[in-house]
Each structure stands twice: as structure tokens, then as C-alpha cells.
Amino acid sequence: MSNQEVTQPVDAAGLAQAFVAFAVEAGVLRFGEFKTKAGRMSPYFFNAGLFDDGAKLARLAQFYAQAIVASGIEFDMVFGPAYKGIPLAATVAVELAHMGKNVPFAYNRKEAKDHGEGGTLVGAPLQGRVLIIDDVMSAGTAARESIALIQAAGATPHAVAIALDRQEMATENGQDVAHSAVQYVRQQLGLQVCAIATLADLLAYLGQQADGEATMAEHYQRVTAYRQRYGVAG
Template structure:
């Protein structure tokens, strides 16, 4: 169901040129008529607004956690903004951390920046989009290498609802089965499709969205 909150987030992404329509290729190699690029957030107002959306999603799920992780690179500003908004909006002061793509070989060294996870910590992941689950499979070894931590929840901007590596299962279903992670999304591709159909000017795009969803989405 397309709620007012979802409408606001879709329009927020479009205003920031983060949700775009055209011809694109996803990380998984699929040709898609829409693309979500959180790297296009570029102003203080945008990152502050984004943090509020994410913080609201995290807060409203009611999940318990000890720290927040943002995978490099796009997860870094996301987890930072979310942590700040959680405190400003809900007075929840949670530690956060992220990784470097390459380990630092001077100073303190290591590949993690920010909070240092300890055994027993419950960690949530703050990411942008899951298409085929590739990024999650790259992230989990990083978390497991930093201690005996658990990860039960992940928060993303858009659930593309796409089939993963196995027929009949979305990437998000696979992530839950493989890692025990529940993925929470601010919006889904169906929400975006519903928003487009409710606004004029997208008549040529709708058949492309429908064809893509019929081919890849579950």
C-alpha cells in the first residue's frame, strides 16, 4: 500500500535526482527502466532528510541493536545520517561504524572506522538498495571478521523485489534464508509503480516498468 510516508520518500528521491527513469544497467547486469543512485545526494538538507527517513524506519521496527554498520562506500553517509537522526529525533544514541575498501597500513591500521564491535554485539546494516544480494554477501564476511557479532536486521531505501540467484526467490528472501537477516525497505518497486500510475506524464514508462517487473520481480 502506498502510504503518505512512502509518497514523500519517492518524491524526495526524485527531487534529489536519486530515483531516475531511463535505460540503466544494474550491478547484477540487468537492463532496468529505473535506477536508484544514493550517490546523488549532495546537500546538507538532502542528507538530513534522508537520515530522518531511515531513522524513522529503524525506530518504527522496534528492533533491538547495539551498533549500526554502513558498508563502503554508499553505506557510509547513510549510516552516519541515520545515527545522527536517531539521536535528534528519538534521543537514541547508537554507535556506528563502517569499513574501508582497503585496510589502512599506518596509524591504528585496520579496515574499520568508528565503533569497534565486540563479541555479542547485535549489529544492523544500513544500505541503499538490494538487487541481487551481491553487496550483502560481500558485507557479511567483514562483520564476522570483526568479532562474534549477530546481524538480524538490514535497512534499505528500495526493495526492487527481484529474483536473486535462485528461481522463485527474491534476493531479499535469499538473504533472509542464507544469513537470517530481515530486510526492511522504505519503499518497494511496486510502490514506485503505483506512484507513477497516479501521476500524469509517465504513460510511456509504465509498460517498461511492467515488462521489467514481469521478467525479474516476484
């Protein structure tokens, strides 16, 4: 798939399927047995840190920008939480500018700088409606930290854009809860959430690939079983 194909208008389902295929091709989305932060053994793993060269990162930014624009979310600037969110915010801001929406971006440091400009925030001043850009959402912790930083600066945390919505139960104090991290951010924190793709999209991709391919059929069965045990609707 060429860069031009990604930037052309496509329906949300088509964009999601193209993204899942891209993530698999790039080795970012892998299948096997992986332990999650919640202590579960997941049959798949998404590691955005493996979008690790210029071409992959550029295509990733195109997918983010396309999904954000298609979502209709209104925002005044983008913010990237340290650390993975930093290159995401920068490259997505570049791609949005290419699409005709030039907005400021900022990011934070994990440790405050005690010289030069000082502080923990870098880039444009936080103001207006802020779109937070991150890779995935496991518990909403990173979102809460970003919200606190944005509010402390006098701006409005408005929405979050992520690459993949795992659509699975979050955990609180080591226990499964009925809602996902994305649902928590939407319902309890009041932020809109835009995901390029979801677990449902991943299953649709595996279902299409499973015909005549035993390995993909096995992955489809294992991911389906995982969703039946831990999945949430929506």
C-alpha cells in the same frame, strides 16, 4: 515537504510514497533505459550517490531512521559498508539520536590501513546486534561481506536497512533465480531487512501520477512490464 513533516509519525505506506516522491524530485530515481548489474535493461534507476548535498542527505537520513524505528527491529549499533554505506551510517546514527535512540556506529575501509590505528574498521567497536545500512541490494554480495567483517569482530549481524527494495529476481552465474536479493538475505542469511520503499511503492506512485500525465503513464506501463517479467512476490 518540510523536514518536520518527514519526522512526524506516518504509516509505512505514507512514508514510502513520500520517499519515492523525494527521490524523484532529487533526481536520484530516474526513468528511461538503464543497464543493471545483472545485464537487464531497466526502465528506472536509483542512484543514492546523487543525494549529494547536506539537505538531501539529512532528509534521506530522516526517512531511514523513521523506517527503522517503525520496523521494530532491535539493534545495538549501525554499520556502514564502504563506500556508500559510510555517510548513510553516520547520518542515520545522527538522526536516530535526534529521535531518542543514540547508538554507536562504525564503517570499514576497502583497504587495510598499515599505520596509526591500522586495520579496516573505523569507529565504535563492533559488538552486539549490528544493523547494516546500505542503499540498495542487488545480489547480496555486499551483505555477505559485511556479515563476514561483523562476525570476525565477534559481533552479530542482525539486520539490514536499505532505501529501495527492487523486488526482482537475483542472478546466480548469469542466470535468473526465483528469489530476490532481499529474500536471499532474509531466508538464507537469516537477517531482517527493512526497506524505506519497494518497487510496489514505486508503481503506486507512478499510478497516482499517471492520471492526466502521459509521460508518467508511459513510465508506469514500462515499469509494470519490467516487474511482470522479473518481479518476485514479497
